[in-house]
Amino acid sequence: MSLSTSSSRKEWRIAAILLALLLACEVSLRLSETSLSPYLRHLHSLPQVSKDLAAAQGLRILFLGNSMIRTDLNLDVFLREINEYDTGPVKPISAVKVYIDDSHIAEWFYTFKHNFLDVGSIPDALVIGFADHQLGDNADTRPRRLARFHASLADIPAMFSNDLLTFSDRAEFLLSYISVSYALRDRVKKRLLSTLVPYYEKSAVRLNDQLWQHELGAEKPVWTFHRLERLAALALRHHASLILVAMPKEDPYDLPRELFLKARQLGITLVDARHVQGLSPRMFADEMHMRPQGALSFSDALADYLAQPLRQVSRARYLTEHPSRASVGGTNPRQAGLQTYTTQP
Numbered sequence: 092m093s094l095s096t097s098s099s100r101k102e103w104r105i106a107a108i109l110l111a112l113l114l115a116c117e118v119s120l121r122l123s124e125t126s127l128s129p130y131l132r133h134l135h136s137l138p139q140v141s142k143d144l145a146a147a148q149g150l151r152i153l154f155l156g157n158s159m160i161r162t163d164l165n166l167d168v169f170l171r172e173i174n175e176y177d178t179g180p181v182k183p184i185s186a187v188k189v190y191i192d193d194s195h196i197a198e199w200f201y202t203f204k205h206n207f208l209d210v211g212s213i214p215d216a217l218v219i220g221f222a223d224h225q226l227g228d229n230a231d232t233r234p235r236r237l238a239r240f241h242a243s244l245a246d247i248p249a250m251f252s253n254d255l256l257t258f259s260d261r262a263e264f265l266l267s268y269i270s271v272s273y274a275l276r277d278r279v280k281k282r283l284l285s286t287l288v289p290y291y292e293k294s295a296v297r298l299n300d301q302l303w304q305h306e307l308g309a310e311k312p313v314w315t316f317h318r319l320e321r322l323a324a325l326a327l328r329h330h331a332s333l334i335l336v337a338m339p340k341e342d343p344y345d346l347p348r349e350l351f352l353k354a355r356q357l358g359i360t361l362v363d364a365r366h367v368q369g370l371s372p373r374m375f376a377d378e379m380h381m382r383p384q385g386a387l388s389f390s391d392a393l394a395d396y397l398a399q400p401l402r403q404v405s406r407a408r409y410l411t412e413h414p415s416r417a418s419v420g421g422t423n424p425r426q427a428g429l430q431t432y433t434t435q436p
Contacts, residue, residue, distance in 0.1 A: 130161075130192055134240045137206045140187050145212040147185035150178065150405050153207065153331075154188035155199050156220035159338050161190035162380040164220065165390040172394035179405025181215075191241070195230035196221075196318045197254050200325070201241040208329050209243075216332045216404045218397070219322075222365075222379065223344055226335070228315045234260045238267035253321070314349040323357045330411070332404045334360040334397065339367050339389060341375040360400045367392045 144151055154160055166188055174183050189206070191198050199219060207213065224230055232254050242250060247264075255261050326333040335354065337346060343365065354361035367389055374385030381389060 130190075133161075133190065137189060137202075137240070138210075140189060141207050141210055141212040144185075144187045144207070144214060145210075147187075149183040149185050150181045150216070150401065150408065151214045152184060152186035152216050152218060152401070153203075153214035154186060154218045154220065155203060156190060156338075157194045157225070158190055158192045159222060159379055160188050160220045161192070162376070163338060163386050163389050164188055164393070165383075165386045168387055168390040169394055172391050173398065173401065176394065176398040177402065178398060179402040180409040181405040184401060191236070194233070194236075195225045196227075196322065197230065197232045198237060198241055200318060200322045201237055201246060201250070203322070204325060205242050205246065208325070213329050214331050215408055216334055216401060217326050218334045218336060220336045220338045222338045222340055224312075226316060226319050226350060227312075227347070228317055229312055232260065234264040235267040238264045239271070244268070253318070312347075314347040316350065316353045319353060320357065323359050332360070332400075332407065334362060334400050336362045336393070336396070337365050339365050339370055339381075341372050341378045362396045362400070364389075364393065364396050 144153060154164055154166075166186055170184065170186055178184055189202060191202060196219075203217060219226075234255055237250070237254075250264070251261055255264055323333050346363075346365075351361065370381075370385060370388050370392075374382055374388065376382050
């Protein structure tokens with residue numbers, strides 16, 4: 092046997108062993124993925140959340156956003172308070188919430204489309220909770236998370252045209268769609284670092300926020316909202332009213348004037364809830380997330396903020412179901428429910 096043949100066989104054995112290890116890792120992660128964090132369990136529960144929304148009685152509300160929706164919105168308190176109001180002819184109000192940690196509008200767009208619209212679970216109102224730059228086109232996309240949880244192969248043409256514009260982003264999406272190990276490698280790393288490094292998660296949030304502020308300070312950003320335009324058009328096409336809620340943070344922050352102008356232009360509701368009366372800095376666990384006491388205060392106040400917009404959504408649905416009672420000829424009742432601009436309750 093020649094040396095070259097022996098060497099070739101050894102290389103094939105090594106390659107086979109590596110492939111077996113990769114396959115074992117892939118199978119292991121697929122079986123244990125939900126044990127990595129409660130957040131991943133939530134993402135895996137989205138099909139059931141979608142079914143719950145579709146089966147809900149009365150006016151159906153979908154709250155969607157990042158981890159601020161997870162920590163700051165107490166859904167039981169909100170529903171108890173909002174159903175005390177006169178919210179129009181369609182009652183009661185039902186709601187579910189979906190949160191995607193460290194996410195922006197690109198992920199919200201595809202989550203809304205993939206997990207709800209594409210399966211026929213259409214809310215009467217989509218309420219987006221956001222802060223800072225999260226609605227702007229400046230926000231980065233996350234190809235790995237889009238591939239794993241928030242999109243399908245059918246979304247690729249639109250995604251590659253509007254959101255994943257570089258070869259590296261497109262390759263990352265495709266690899267993540269195929270491989271759970273590749274898609275979740277950041278989550279596994281975060282789990283290890285959170286275990287080994289004290290205060291890692293809080294420090295990471297603070298660092299990311301400082302980096303973004305530094306980027307803003309270095310050069311005045313040009314604010315564009317093409318993704319928001321696409322989301323508004325998608326919601327309107329499926330007769331879902333879009334409501335944007337600027338969430339409170341521990342420290343005050345500014346919103347770009349362009350966002351207020353864009354909301355008016357699109358005819359969608361923008362609720363400025365950055366400064367909730369009675370919400371103090373001590374009610375925050377970190378710069379962005381509230382403690383349970385803060386969530387109680389905010390969720391109570393949110394019912395005040397949303398009572399009027401949801402009353403209009405309720406009336407719009409009623410007029411859609413009873414067109415003979417529409418008072419304005421030639422007006423799309425659903426579209427009429429979107430013509431609200433709100434800053435304070």
